[in-house]
Amino acid sequence: MRLRVLAAMSGGVDSAVAAARIAEAGHDVTGVHLALSANPQSYRTGARGCCTIEDARDARRAADVIGIPFYVWDMAERFHRDVVEDFVGEYAAGRTPNPCLRCNEKIKFEAVLERALALGFDAVATGHHARIVDGVLSRSPDEGKDQSYVLGVLTREQLARAIFPLGDSTKARVREEAARRGLMVADKPDSHDVCFIADGDTRGFLERRLGAAQGPIVDESGQVVGSHEGAYGFTVGQRKGLRIDRPAADGRPRYVLSIEPVSNTITVGPRSALEVTAIVAERPVWNGPVAEPYEPLACTVQLRAHGEVYACRARLSGEEVHITLDAPATGVAAGQAAVLYLGDTVIGSATISTAA
Amino acid sequence: MKPAYLDHAATTPMLPEAIEVMTAQLGQVGNASSLHAAGRRTRRVVEEARESVAGALGARPSEVVFTSGGTEADNLAIKGLYWARRAQGANRILVSAVEHHAALDPAHWLGDRQDAVVEVLDVDEFGRVHPRTLRAAVERDPGTVALVSVMWANNEVGTVQAVPELAEIAHAHGIPFHTDAVQAVGKLPVVFSGSGVDALTVSGHKVGGPMGVGALLLARGVDPVPVLHGGGQERDVRSGTLDAPSLAGFATAVRIAVERQAETRARLTELRDDLIRKVRQAVPDVILNGDPADRLPGNAHFSFPGCEGDALLMLLDAKGVECSTGSACSAGVAQPSHVLLAMGADAVRARGSLRFSLGHTSTQADVDRVAEVIGGVVERARRAGLT
Ligand SMILES: Cc1ncc(COP(=O)(O)O)c(C=O)c1O
Numbered sequence: 074m075r076l077r078v079l080a081a082m083s084g085g086v087d088s089a090v091a092a093a094r095i096a097e098a099g100h101d102v103t104g105v106h107l108a109l110s111a112n113p114q115s116y117r118t119g120a121r122g123c124c125t126i127e128d129a130r131d132a133r134r135a136a137d138v139i140g141i142p143f144y145v146w147d148m149a150e151r152f153h154r155d156v157v158e159d160f161v162g163e164y165a166a167g168r169t170p171n172p173c174l175r176c177n178e179k180i181k182f183e184a185v186l187e188r189a190l191a192l193g194f195d196a197v198a199t200g201h202h203a204r205i206v207d208g209v210l211s212r213s214p215d216e217g218k219d220q221s222y223v224l225g226v227l228t229r230e231q232l233a234r235a236i237f238p239l240g241d242s243t244k245a246r247v248r249e250e251a252a253r254r255g256l257m258v259a260d261k262p263d264s265h266d267v268c269f270i271a272d273g274d275t276r277g278f279l280e281r282r283l284g285a286a287q288g289p290i291v292d293e294s295g296q297v298v299g300s301h302e303g304a305y306g307f308t309v310g311q312r313k314g315l316r317i318d319r320p321a322a323d324g325r326p327r328y329v330l331s332i333e334p335v336s337n338t339i340t341v342g343p344r345s346a347l348e349v350t351a352i353v354a355e356r357p358v359w360n361g362p363v364a365e366p367y368e369p370l371a372c373t374v375q376l377r378a379h380g381e382v383y384a385c386r387a388r389l390s391g392e393e394v395h396i397t398l399d400a401p402a403t404g405v406a407a408g409q410a411a412v413l414y415l416g417d418t419v420i421g422s423a424t425i426s427t428a429a
Numbered sequence: 430m431k432p433a434y435l436d437h438a439a440t441t442p443m444l445p446e447a448i449e450v451m452t453a454q455l456g457q458v459g460n461a462s463s464l465h466a467a468g469r470r471t472r473r474v475v476e477e478a479r480e481s482v483a484g485a486l487g488a489r490p491s492e493v494v495f496t497s498g499g500t501e502a503d504n505l506a507i508k509g510l511y512w513a514r515r516a517q518g519a520n521r522i523l524v525s526a527v528e529h530h531a532a533l534d535p536a537h538w539l540g541d542r543q544d545a546v547v548e549v550l551d552v553d554e555f556g557r558v559h560p561r562t563l564r565a566a567v568e569r570d571p572g573t574v575a576l577v578s579v580m581w582a583n584n585e586v587g588t589v590q591a592v593p594e595l596a597e598i599a600h601a602h603g604i605p606f607h608t609d610a611v612q613a614v615g616k617l618p619v620v621f622s623g624s625g626v627d628a629l630t631v632s633g634h635k636v637g638g639p640m641g642v643g644a645l646l647l648a649r650g651v652d653p654v655p656v657l658h659g660g661g662q663e664r665d666v667r668s669g670t671l672d673a674p675s676l677a678g679f680a681t682a683v684r685i686a687v688e689r690q691a692e693t694r695a696r697l698t699e700l701r702d703d704l705i706r707k708v709r710q711a712v713p714d715v716i717l718n719g720d721p722a723d724r725l726p727g728n729a730h731f732s733f734p735g736c737e738g739d740a741l742l743m744l745l746d747a748k749g750v751e752c753s754t755g756s757a758c759s760a761g762v763a764q765p766s767h768v769l770l771a772m773g774a775d776a777v778r779a780r781g782s783l784r785f786s787l788g789h790t791s792t793q794a795d796v797d798r799v800a801e802v803i804g805g806v807v808e809r810a811r812r813a814g815l816t
Contacts, residue, residue, distance in 0.1 A: 192743070192810070193744070
């Protein structure tokens with residue numbers, strides 16, 4: 074069936090090839106670049122889905138080469154509210170957000186998808202490296218580039234309208250294909266980091282928005298071992314940049330164990346204290362081929378982007394998912410997504426609230 | 430099916446006659462400044478083009494300064510006249526709020542980077558500059574006004590200004606008056622000598638000539654400081670080797686467009702009025718922007734409440750109707766039009782606007798195509814809402 078497809082085009086190589094493939098498959102494709110900043114110069118070029126003026130031009134040029142109509146949609150307000158403010162708010166609350174994931178959830182597959190459907194499109198295609206077969210999400214064959222984690226929050230309804238034309242390809246293949254198709258973005262560098270933090274300095278970005286707020290760094294016994302300029306600058310599992318005055322009794326490095334925003338306290342301790350096996354996560358989404366697991370389900374879980382995969386048992390209880398890891402994990406931060414897999418297939422996800 | 434091209438105000442197809450003379454000239458060698466036979470032959474083409482443009486627009490050949498288009502002509506008029514007048518102690522620039530960016534931006538640049546004081550002349554809800562507005566601004570301190578610039582007809586909403594009357598107000602105080610007549614030539618009677626203006630901008634590709642060529646008509650004794658310095662080919666006011674093939678095409682297009690102006694105007698007015706009638710039928714709450722009577726014959730500019738212009742544009746494009754939101758982009762993101770905002774529209778209404786502009790190739794079938802699809806398109810765009 075010939076579908077009317079909106080291809081989100083960031084100006085990068087992946088989304089350009091994705092649009093080209095879906096057009097070549099005979100669908101009626103329109104390219105749309107999402108303008109995410111009211112002040113485009115301030116964003117990083119090549120950043121994922123984001124918009125410097127150069128990226129907008131690259132996207133338009135790619136659309137012209139492919140031979141599809143191209144438009145720019147102004148999503149700056151929505152992006153600011155749902156991604157940037159959310160990012161700042163999550164850090165302020167002592168959690169560690171993943172803005173790419175939030176952008177997929179709230180912008181590409183909510184705001185853009187809804188508008189596309191209203192305008193008569195059937196689906197939204199992106200250049201994500203992940204596979205969708207019959208609405209079921211699974212990993213890309215390119216392990217290093219796999220993005221199923223940042224898509225794991227999408228609902229079944231969202232996935233039903235998503236097309237990922239790069240699902241079966243490695244990044245190297247995509248670049249080759251871009252060159253073959255005459256897409257000038259073929260050797261554009263990969264995006265990285267947070268697109269809306271132009272200089273890559275997350276801490277400085279948060280400080281400008283949240284202000285400096287000095288607070289104590291304590292050890293597990295509650296003894297003050299140092300001070301910090303703002304709890305939001307830290308992530309659970311972090312070791313560098315703590316500037317602790319007194320060495321630990323055992324002389325070993327110390328890590329951030331928890332962040333308490335109300336008392337503005339950072340607790341640090343040895344690596345062993347970071348180890349967790351019991352994770353509670355909220356706002357569950359069941360988007361895979363298995364039913365909600367009211368009984369413990371043996372599966373695997375990924376706890377951060379490009380992170381390790383752990384064997385676990387997951388059980389749904391009310392609005393929470395209880396995840397018990399077979400072997401301990403470290404650096405598990407509240408606010409990150411726990412994405413559950415059976416093999417390479419995503420079965421659901423939830424947002425980590427506590428870990429012990 | 431061939432799309433209905435209703436964006437003639439952006440650019441209009443070249444006239445076959447203009448293509449013919451231009452392509453014939455492309456094969457010829459010769460720089461119009463050279464003294465040998467090849468140079469003389471080229472110079473003849475250029476000077477005939479000059480005479481032809483002058484004749485068509487009621488100017489003397491010596492009053493025609495060829496440029497690379499409307500943008501350059503506007504820049505030369507605004508910056509050049511400002512610099513010339515600045516040397517005489519005048520530093521105020523009076524420009525209408527609805528000018529094209531090619532005129533507005535040079536004025537603001539002079540204000541931001543040099544010592545000009547830019548005073549923007551307010552317009553009414555139809556986009557008209559009232560003579561009393563200009564008179565009040567001038568009379569506040571006539572000796573300090575460097576120049577006045579008010580366009581002949583607006584490119585977005587089509588409103589025609591009372592240029593001769595406005596020019597007279599400036600003249601009463603010896604102030605040079607510039608008008609951007611890019612959209613007016615070939616659509617309205619434009620006679621330079623009778624209009625009382627000192628400088629008038631024309632662009633080739635809006636009248637059926639090639640892109641990248643145009644002219645500034647400059648009355649005798651009006652001498653802007655050059656913007657482009659070099660060989661001084663054009664009255665020492667503009668430098669650069671003259672583009673003989675383009676000028677031949679340009680002159681032919683201007684001549685024919687002016688010859689056919691009355692007929693074009695009558696035909697386009699009828700088609701345009703039919704378009705307005707049919708759009709109103711399909712979308713009863715549509716708002717027609719611009720002067721309801723005194724407007725460019727091919728212009729129909731609407732606001733569609735509850736719609737986003739971009740969405741309308743996309744949906745119409747998919748249905749084979751090519752039109753425009755008529756306003757500038759910034760990194761491809763549509764900005765609410767400064768013209769509509771100046772006319773008192775709010776940003777939401779401004780963003781929900783579309784311009785249909787008809788030209789010499791427009792037909793009843795184009796209008797009927799819009800009539801056929803506009804209702805469904807607006808309904809769909811409304812469902813998609815404003816974000
Ligand atoms: C009123 C007006 N002035 C100036 C210009 C610029 O002319 P050109 O495209 O020849 O530079 C245009 C064209 O968009 C116009 O409509």
